[in-house]
Amino acid sequence: MEGILRTIKKIMRNATSMLGVLLVAFFIVVAICAPFLAPPSYGDPYQIPRSGWSVTPQPPSAQNPFGTTEGQYDIYYGVVWGTRTAFRVGLIVIGFALTIGMTIGTLAAYFGGWIDELLMRITDIFLAFPFLVGVIVLVTILGPGLNHVMLAMIIFYWMTFARLIRGSILQVKENQYVMAAVALGAPGYGIISRHLIPNSIYPIIIQVSMDMATVPLLAAALSFLGLGAPVGYADWGQLVAFSRNWIISSNGGNPFQFWYTIFFPGITIVLYALGWNLLGDTLRDILDPKMLI
Template identity: 50%
Template sequence: MLQNRIFKRFTRNKTSLVGLLLVCFFAFIALFAPVLAPVDNARNPYQMPQSSYAIEPQTPSASHWFGTTEQQYDLYYGVVWGARLAFKIGITVTFFAFLIGLLVGSAAAYFGGKTDEVIMRLTDVVFAVPSLVLAMVIAAMLGPDIKNMMIALTAVAWPSYARLVRGDILSVKQRDFVTAARALGAGGPRIMLRHILPNSIYPSVVVASLDIGYIVLTAASLSFLGLGAQPGTADWGQLIAMARNWVLGTSGNTLAYWHTVFIPGGAIFFFVLGWNLLGDAFRDILDPRQG
């Protein structure tokens, strides 16, 4: 049965199971964030609680399990609610980038001719600029804010889906089952929606699963540069930005403030790793060449 074949392909690669466990672990943290770290500010749950305005970070203790950042923001709260924000950014940006790319790529492949040429040249213009640089420019123009950062990331992410969908559609259009559908009198839109598109999106789904981790990593980079989350927001990139003045520790102890770097950095690392490993699992499941 199909379900047994999918399960067999998924369990064949043990690293994919590790990826699933990591993603489920962070999903659990994100889902139960209000329980794990009760909200301090009901109007903005992503605002980290601040015990004082002292500059020097405090090491982990009973009152602050992961310690504090500079200006005494609670690091535990930031990591827990940062997981929810990471899912929000990663899934939202990937969904809209995938949707835009799907519509644009389908239009290019379906209409062809000048329409295809114009659309592909537009995607080439976007590809000509490094994605991080272009996202920085857009985010700087819109202003530092989570929503503006998500708009910037979506604006640079959709062309890869458009090009991928277009290429797959052009390939599927030449297959025998599409020719048979035309011979039976099916119209163009019906063939596109019922036969071509469903058989063309699987590579894009795999790319989307891999992109979630990359989007979160890029969002953290923008926040680190001051182009994403506002100061005090439970954002992993913001937490890393708060730790940059304390990376070297003190003259007598280079690991004096290790928690300000390793804890949020580890959260980003394992989150991205989980999605990358899970993306490999999707590739194995959806790739028809796999036995």
């Protein structure tokens, strides 16, 4: 309890840390309260409601607080429910990639020898593929869709976790309490679960926080390219894609006439990524033993 209170005090003393925590907390609240903030109009809550069929975006109004995109999709609704999409993509991709990576990295570090060599060479083969290119190629083969994007990202994202946990466990294995457990004949799964993973998990926690910003943004980028969510799906990348024809006025008038089409989804993406990155920096400062000296 004392350690938790000390951690909270350390966060509260740092304005940057507090900003990161507040931003992440804000987006969590928005995701949880999405049905109340933007009640669904269709059977599928992730389908953005439309207020017409006009190609020209409409400015913010009482009915559409953030305005509409081309095709009259409600930007406010897309931003709110897009928060759930971002969390869903992040949690699913990172959850599966973390499980695969930690399993491979832990087995490689604990057993060593030919098992370590085999697993790390497999990891190197996947690392040889440029991540974004590999994901795009796989999604092109499987076909567009958010589920296919998440599957492709899982396949090409676990290697970082494998390398990270392997390096951490190799360091922890040299500690005397681990050697004592081995000498006393403790089973391998007990040593891994009680000694190695709990004392090697801190870099993983920091990496997960950073990836919670990176993964949804990569998925949004693929949606922007037309490889992710279907048209009309609540996704920040697709909202930005709707705005690209209106960033500069085509009639030579005010270039900021349709500013709302890019501003609201754009600022949402920026704040979401900023919050998770600041939180990751905070966790690093708290959990990294070198920072506690």
